[in-house]
Amino acid sequence: MEAFHGLFYISGEFREKYVVVDRGVIKEVKSELSGMNVTRIKGHVLPGGVDMHVHFRDPGETEKEDFHSGSLSAMFGGTTTVCDMPNNRTPITDSTTFNSKLHSVAKRSYVDFGLYQAASSETVPEAIGQKIFLGKSTGGLLTDLNTSKWEDKVKVVHAEFQECIDNNKRENSDLLSHDMNRPLECEMQAIEHIFKYDLSRTHIAHLTSVRSLEFAKSLGFTTEVTPHHLLLNNALSLGSLGKVNPPLRKKGVQEELLKSLNSKSIDVIASDHAPHTLLEKEIFGDAPSGIPGVETRVPLILAANRKGVISLEKSVSALMEKPAQICAINKGFIAEGYDADFISVDLKNTSEIKGEELHSKCGWTPFEKFGGIFPDYVYLRGEMILQEGDVLSSSSGEFLNGKKQ
Numbered sequence: 001m002e003a004f005h006g007l008f009y010i011s012g013e014f015r016e017k018y019v020v021v022d023r024g025v026i027k028e029v030k031s032e033l034s035g036m037n038v039t040r041i042k043g044h045v046l047p048g049g050v051d052m053h054v055h056f057r058d059p060g061e062t063e064k065e066d067f068h069s070g071s072l073s074a075m076f077g078g079t080t081t082v083c084d085m086p087n088n089r090t091p092i093t094d095s096t097t098f099n100s101k102l103h104s105v106a107k108r109s110y111v112d113f114g115l116y117q118a119a120s121s122e123t124v125p126e127a128i129g130q131k132i133f134l135g136k137s138t139g140g141l142l143t144d145l146n147t148s149k150w151e152d153k154v155k156v157v158h159a160e161f162q163e164c165i166d167n168n169k170r171e172n173s174d175l176l177s178h179d180m181n182r183p184l185e186c187e188m189q190a191i192e193h194i195f196k197y198d199l200s201r202t203h204i205a206h207l208t209s210v211r212s213l214e215f216a217k218s219l220g221f222t223t224e225v226t227p228h229h230l231l232l233n234n235a236l237s238l239g240s241l242g243k244v245n246p247p248l249r250k251k252g253v254q255e256e257l258l259k260s261l262n263s264k265s266i267d268v269i270a271s272d273h274a275p276h277t278l279l280e281k282e283i284f285g286d287a288p289s290g291i292p293g294v295e296t297r298v299p300l301i302l303a304a305n306r307k308g309v310i311s312l313e314k315s316v317s318a319l320m321e322k323p324a325q326i327c328a329i330n331k332g333f334i335a336e337g338y339d340a341d342f343i344s345v346d347l348k349n350t351s352e353i354k355g356e357e358l359h360s361k362c363g364w365t366p367f368e369k370f371g372g373i374f375p376d377y378v379y380l381r382g383e384m385i386l387q388e389g390d391v392l393s394s395s396s397g398e399f400l401n402g403k404k405q
């Protein structure tokens with residue numbers, strides 16, 4: 001048993017508390033404590049970030065990212081849990097492909113991790129959830145909803161309707177035309193379509209507008225937005241670095257989404273971390289879609305909180321609490337019974353994001369020069385794994401088995 005003393009974020013505010021941890025799990029939160037060795041944690045202590053939507057490319061495309069680099073990047077950005085998507089080079093659709101992926105990544109993660117399966121005619125009990133592709137994106141997966149088998153787990157929906165994408169095909173040479181190739185209408189149609197299947201625990205990923213967000217919420221789904229759809233738009237001169245599915249929208253649509261950050265319609269802010277190499281991104285038309293963001297997700301939102309764009313309560317809810325609840329994992333709260341994952345931040349210290357200082361293999365970010373509040377200390381299940389930029393523990397991340405749900 002060990003105890004930590006600090007200014008912890010508990011039930012909506014920072015409180016001076018002692019947190020007693022037993023084998024990585026919070027046993028007690030107390031106002032006074034005696035007779036135990038206590039470690040003081042400096043700064044404001046938040047629960048570790050939970051990013052329920054990343055693409056770490058491992059196995060299959062480890063030149064872009066692998067679990068080592070992806071999870072290192074997560075840790076530096078204050079994220080202690082990631083859930084990784086199944087659109088690997090060999091898609092993760094059954095137990096054979098799932099177990100081979102797990103075997104490949106098992107000892108290589110700095111942070112705790114769950115793995116999704118792509119919905120198919122076979123369910124994988126160990127998967128953290130099932131991914132549904134209603135339109136093709138990187139990897140070309142398309143889910144057959146009529147033959148897929150379902151489990152009582154989160155079903156994360158890539159909501160772009162393929163028929164609509166096919167009907168809008170045109171030249172794709174810049175961010176504006178990419179948006180026209182996959183317009184908001186395709187997002188709306190996908191949401192409408194999945195509703196007909198009446199599945200449990202349906203979660204609509206990377207919503208790009210208030211219109212689609214409110215529509216998804218009105219149908220009873222949980223919702224997700226990304227920092228890139230909140231902060232970037234297709235009028236910026238990002239070229240193919242801003243090419244992503246679903247696309248960045250017009251400035252007005254983006255600004256409206258950003259203004260709605262505190263609203264009840266948003267459950268989760270996930271990164272959709274999808275690294276591609278700069279070489280692949282050279283020619284717009286040929287460039288694969290995807291934006292890296294696992295390291296900048298928490299820092300960007302904490303910086304937005306400092307600027308008054310989002311409340312602290314909503315930030316913690318969308319970055320930590322809700323994704324943990326939706327994935328049914330013991331994370332996201334500093335409270336009895338939860339894993340002792342903490343990040344310590346100086347909420348007054350916004351620094352400039354620089355792509356070359358980030359830890360993803362891809363080496364770039366569309367958020368160059370944006371402000372971010374990065375953690376000084378990161379704890380995973382009671383163990384300090386990052387101390388003022390020094391990595392203290394390698395690969396202590398554990399697999400979160402979806403079977404336990």
Ligand code: DOR
Pocket residue numbers: 055087137138158243244245246274275288289290291
């Ligand atoms: O832009 C995207 N990139 N959207 C996706 O759905 C997949 C992702 C990737 O894996 O590159």
Ligand code: ZN
Pocket residue numbers: 053055085272274
């Ligand atoms: Zn994705």
